[in-house]
Amino acid sequence: MKTTYHSASMELSIPSELGYEIIARDAVAVFALRLGFSPERVEDLKTALSEACINAIEHGNLLTPGLRVHIACIYDHERLIIQIHDQGLKRYACTTTPLTTAEKIAGLGSMRGMGLLLIEQLMDEAGFLPDAQDGNCFRFTLYR
Amino acid sequence: MSNNQSEMRPLEKIIELRLPSRLGYERVAMDTASSLARRMGFHGDRVDALKTAVSEAVTNAIEHGNQHDAAMKVVVLLTVRDDELIVSVADQGRQMLDQHSTTRIPQIQDILDKDDKGGWGIWLIRELVDEVEFTTAPSGGNQVRMVIHLER
Known part of the structure; x- marks a missing residue:
């Protein structure tokens, strides 16, 4: 399906360093509010974006100084798509079925690794793009 | 950025x-600028000044430099x-800035006599x-470079 993007798209690039996800979070939150998303949905978006950026910094870019995280916000009237692109020092590979949040809280596994589960709960769609080039690309979508 | 520059400015980070x-x-x-400035430790009044300056610069880029072309x-x-x-702040230069306008101090009577009450942005x-420095961006458009110093 061909998607015609609204001109209200925005791109943001931050240093791959913990702390800068807060700046990205604030920038994307204002952008979503400008598009008319409710404050409640924007709060969910802020949490999801922070988690995704931290994943990119910690796991995709392995906390390596000098690398960057690129965030694209694409709006097409029906939905806001956010893509977080890291430089892929470590490629995402989900080889086993991840534990659910309830299983983790029940003590069946590490309490780490809740970020992706949280994002999936908060956003309408979320996942890694399987054919991403030059790194990992995590995408999530917020429908109107 | 060259390696030499990186060595000279180890703490430089770009968004x-x-x-x-x-x-x-x-x-x-x-x-975004406000969020960053607050976390860098700028005082509230400096953050407010920065927000106004950034707003004026981006509005100029949208209205004049890019002529509202979305x-x-x-x-x-x-x-x-x-x-x-x-x-x-850089635009794509559909309309280039008259360099004279970057140093002119607007006169309030001139502004009041005009229907368009704009024209205060650069002065502000x-x-x-x-x-402040007004130059041509690498892309060929207008570019304004603003610096605020952190007073501890």
Whole structure:
């Protein structure tokens, strides 16, 4: 399906360093509010974006100084798509079925690794793009 | 950035923002700059001054440089140094800035006599930040570079 993007798209690039996800979070939150998303949905978006950026910094870019995280916000009237692109020092590979949040809280596994589960709960769609080039690309979508 | 520059400025970090040329989106640049400046330790009044300066610069880029063409982008670079924040705003230069306008001090009577009450933006930017420079961006458009110093 061909998607015609609204001109209200925005791109943001931050240093791959913990702390800068807060700046990205604030920038994307204002952008979503400008598009008319409710404050409640924007709060969910802020949490999801922070988690995704931290994943990119910690796991995709392995906390390596000098690398960057690129965030694209694409709006097409029906939905806001956010893509977080890291430089892929470590490629995402989900080889086993991840534990659910309830299983983790029940003590069946590490309490780490809740970020992706949280994002999936908060956003309408979320996942890694399987054919991403030059790194990992995590995408999530917020429908109107 | 060259390696030599990196060695000279080990604490320099850059945030890049590419915005649509549509009025209202200057707010994204304002709040991003504000978020960053607060975390760097700037006082509230300096953050407010920065927000106004960034708003004026991005609005100028949207209205004048890019002539409200929403397909054109405004690029905002926020460079964090240990003792200052540099904000660079560049447009794609559909209309180039008259260099004379960057140094002119607007006269209030002239403004009151005009239907368009605008024309204060560049003067305001000069009043609000520590350093201002108007140049041509690498892309060929207009670029304004604003610096505010961090006073501890």
